[in-house]
Amino acid sequence: MLTRIGSLHAVPVYGVEALRQIETAAAQRLPAHTLMQRAGAAVARLAQARFPHARRIVVLAGAGNNGGDGLVAAIALQRAGRDVRVFACGGETLGEWACRLPPDAAWAWTEALAEQLPCSVANPDDLPDADLYLDALLGIGLRGAVRDQTARLIQKLNARTDAAVLSVDLPSGLDADTGIAHQACVRATATLSLIGLKPGLCTGPASHLCGELWLDDLDIHSGAERALPAPDATRLGADLIRPLLPDLALAAHKGKRGDVRVIGGAAGMTGAALLAGRAAALLGAGKVFVCLLDTRAPAVDMQAPELMLRPADALLEAIGDKTCLLVGPGAGLDEASRACLARALASTAPLVLDADALNLLAANDHASTLQAALRQRRAITVLTPHPLEAARLLESTVQAVEMDRLRAARDLAARFACWVVLKGRGTVIASPEQNVWINATGNGLLATAGSGDVLAGSVAALIAATGQASAVLAAVWLHGQAAERYAAKLGPSGMTAAHLPKWMALSWADLMAAHSAPAQA
Ligand SMILES: NC(=O)C1=CN([C@@H]2O[C@H](COP(=O)(O)OP(=O)(O)OC[C@H]3O[C@@H](n4cnc5c(N)ncnc54)[C@H](O)[C@@H]3O)[C@@H](O)[C@H]2O)[C@@H](O)CC1
Ligand SMILES: Nc1ncnc2c1ncn2[C@@H]1O[C@H](COP(=O)(O)OP(=O)(O)O)[C@@H](O)[C@H]1O
Ligand SMILES: [K+]
Incomplete structure (x- = not known):
C-alpha cells in the first residue's frame, strides 16, 4: 500500500x-x-x-x-x-x-x-x-x-x-x-x-x-x-505517543502528579536550570524544585514563581517516590556540581542527566567512579546527549557519532545500562534492552540555546507523572511537534527556548483532541 x-x-x-x-x-x-x-x-x-x-x-x-x-x-x-x-x-x-x-x-x-x-x-x-x-x-x-x-x-x-x-x-x-x-x-x-x-x-x-x-x-x-x-x-508517531502521556486531569491532587527536582544553574548559566524547571511545570509536574548552584542567584524566579528554589542539600534529601531528578542544565564542572551528581546517582529516584552532568561523566578526575555509579543504578535513568556529549561519553568524535547515529545511541545505552536520547535531526532513542526509536518531529527552530534544557525538563516531568521510562518518547515527540506547530503558525523565526513549553502543551492538547474526536463515517 x-x-x-x-x-x-x-x-x-x-x-x-x-x-x-x-x-x-x-x-x-x-x-x-x-x-x-x-x-x-x-x-x-x-x-x-x-x-x-x-x-x-x-x-x-x-x-x-x-x-x-x-x-x-x-x-x-x-x-x-x-x-x-x-x-x-x-x-x-x-x-x-x-x-x-x-x-x-x-x-x-x-x-x-x-x-x-x-x-x-x-x-x-x-x-x-x-x-x-x-x-x-x-x-x-x-x-x-x-x-x-x-x-x-x-x-x-x-x-x-x-x-x-x-x-x-x-x-x-x-x-x-x-x-x-x-x-x-x-x-x-x-x-x-x-x-x-x-x-x-x-x-x-x-x-x-x-x-x-x-x-x-x-x-x-x-x-x-x-x-x-x-x-x-x-519511527515515532502520534498513535504510539498518545498512550504514553499521563491523564493529568485525573490526578487527585498535586502530590499525585509527580515532582521534579532540577539541579544545575551555576554562575552565568542559571537560565538553563530555570528553563528546565519551567518546562517541567508546564508539562504537568505537581511541584518543581530548582537548585541553582550559583550561590548568588535570586531566591525566586519572578517569571515563574511556582518554581521552588532550594539549596542542593535540601533537594537531594527526603525524595518522595513520585519524584524525578534532573541534573545538569548549566551545572558547570566544578566540585559542587560533581558532588550533586554523585549524590543523585546514589539515589533510588528516577534520574535524567543532561549537559554538564554528561560532561562530568565523560571527563572528570572522578569519571570512572561516576560511571560505575551510573551503571549500578536500578531506577530509571535517562541520558540526553547532543552529538558532542555523546562523542565524549563514547570517547569518540562527533563525526563518528553522526556517521552512525543508531549505533551510537545503542552503544551508549549498552555501555551505561540506561535510556539514551541522542539529540539532533531525527533524534534517536535507545533503551537499555537495545530497542530503538527515531523521532519524526522537529525542525531547525529547535537549534537554539536552551531547547535541550526544555527537553530535559519535559522528560523529567513526564517520567515523574507516569513512572515509565518510555515517557521520554512522548517528551521528544512533543518537543519536535511544538517547533513544527510554531513554524506552521508563526513562521521560520522568532521562537526561543522559553516559548517551547507552551507550544508543547498545545501539541499535547492537539493530540488529545484528535484522540477524542468522533470517528468519521
Ligand atoms: N531484487 C528485487 O526484487 C527488488 C529490488 N528492488 C530495488 O533494487 C534496489 C537494490 O538493487 P541492487 O542490489 O541491484 O542495488 P542498486 O541498484 O541500488 O545498486 C547497484 C548498482 O549500483 C552500482 N554502484 C554501487 N555503489 C556505487 C557507487 N558508490 N558509485 C557508483 N555506482 C555504484 C553498482 O555497480 C550496481 O550497478 C533497491 O534499492 C530497490 O530499488 C525493489 O524493486 C524491490 C525488489
Ligand atoms: N535541525 C533540527 N531538527 C530537529 N531538531 C533539532 C534540530 N537542531 C536541533 N534540534 C533539537 O534541539 C535540541 C537542542 O538541544 P541542545 O543541543 O542540548 O541545546 P542546548 O544545550 O542549547 O539546550 C535537541 O532536542 C535537538 O534534537
Ligand atoms: K534512487
Whole structure:
C-alpha cells in the first residue's frame, strides 16, 4: 500500500540486512519479477498522483535493480501518455550498461525494449530538460562514495533546481542504514521507499535530502508475518505517543502528579536550570524544585514563581517516590556540581542527566567512579546527549557519532545500562534492552540555546507523572511537534527556548483532541 509518511503513525524501520532477508523470502514465494513489477507500478502511480502536470519525464536508470524499478515505472508512465526518456548510467555504451544489469533489471530492460522506450546512454553534460526526473540510479546497493559518471550526473541533476525529482527507494548516494552521503547525493523533492522505511531516511546528516517521504510495502507483509525479521527501529508517531502521556486531569491532587527536582544553574548559566524547571511545570509536574548552584542567584524566579528554589542539600534529601531528578542544565564542572551528581546517582529516584552532568561523566578526575555509579543504578535513568556529549561519553568524535547515529545511541545505552536520547535531526532513542526509536518531529527552530534544557525538563516531568521510562518518547515527540506547530503558525523565526513549553502543551492538547474526536463515517 502506498502511504505518505508523516508524524501521525508509528512506522517500523528496517536496515539493509533485514530488507535483503525480506526480499529473498518474498522472491522465493512469489512468481519471478513480482517485486520489481510492484515497485515500478508504485513509482509510476506516485509520479502521476504527486506530479500530475509533469509531461516530460526523464528516468535516470543505474545498472542495478534500482534502475530496473525505474524501467518498469518508465513503461507504465509511457503507457499513461507521458513523454518518457530513459537515461542509462553505469556503462560506456547502452550495450555495456545492459550487460551489467542483474536478472530482475535485465528482465525489465527486455520489457522496455519491447515497449520501444526511448533510451540513451547517460552523458552528464547533456541531461535533457524535464518536468520530472525519476532518480533510479542507486538504491540499497550503494557501496561507498558515488563514483565517476554517476557522481557527475547527480551534480548536474541537483543543479536543475526548477524541476521535480522523485527518488526511487532512496535519494541516490544516501546510505540507507546511516543517512550519510559520502560525496554526491540526489536532492529529492519526494522519495518513495520500497518494502520498508530505512533508518537513513529518518536520521543522519543527509537524511533531509529525501524530501517528502512515501512508503510502499509492495504487499510484502500480507501472509508473510512470521518470516519478517524484527525491525531495527520504530519511527515515532502520534498513535504510539498518545498512550504514553499521563491523564493529568485525573490526578487527585498535586502530590499525585509527580515532582521534579532540577539541579544545575551555576554562575552565568542559571537560565538553563530555570528553563528546565519551567518546562517541567508546564508539562504537568505537581511541584518543581530548582537548585541553582550559583550561590548568588535570586531566591525566586519572578517569571515563574511556582518554581521552588532550594539549596542542593535540601533537594537531594527526603525524595518522595513520585519524584524525578534532573541534573545538569548549566551545572558547570566544578566540585559542587560533581558532588550533586554523585549524590543523585546514589539515589533510588528516577534520574535524567543532561549537559554538564554528561560532561562530568565523560571527563572528570572522578569519571570512572561516576560511571560505575551510573551503571549500578536500578531506577530509571535517562541520558540526553547532543552529538558532542555523546562523542565524549563514547570517547569518540562527533563525526563518528553522526556517521552512525543508531549505533551510537545503542552503544551508549549498552555501555551505561540506561535510556539514551541522542539529540539532533531525527533524534534517536535507545533503551537499555537495545530497542530503538527515531523521532519524526522537529525542525531547525529547535537549534537554539536552551531547547535541550526544555527537553530535559519535559522528560523529567513526564517520567515523574507516569513512572515509565518510555515517557521520554512522548517528551521528544512533543518537543519536535511544538517547533513544527510554531513554524506552521508563526513562521521560520522568532521562537526561543522559553516559548517551547507552551507550544508543547498545545501539541499535547492537539493530540488529545484528535484522540477524542468522533470517528468519521
Ligand atoms: N531484487 C528485487 O526484487 C527488488 C529490488 N528492488 C530495488 O533494487 C534496489 C537494490 O538493487 P541492487 O542490489 O541491484 O542495488 P542498486 O541498484 O541500488 O545498486 C547497484 C548498482 O549500483 C552500482 N554502484 C554501487 N555503489 C556505487 C557507487 N558508490 N558509485 C557508483 N555506482 C555504484 C553498482 O555497480 C550496481 O550497478 C533497491 O534499492 C530497490 O530499488 C525493489 O524493486 C524491490 C525488489
Ligand atoms: N535541525 C533540527 N531538527 C530537529 N531538531 C533539532 C534540530 N537542531 C536541533 N534540534 C533539537 O534541539 C535540541 C537542542 O538541544 P541542545 O543541543 O542540548 O541545546 P542546548 O544545550 O542549547 O539546550 C535537541 O532536542 C535537538 O534534537
Ligand atoms: K534512487
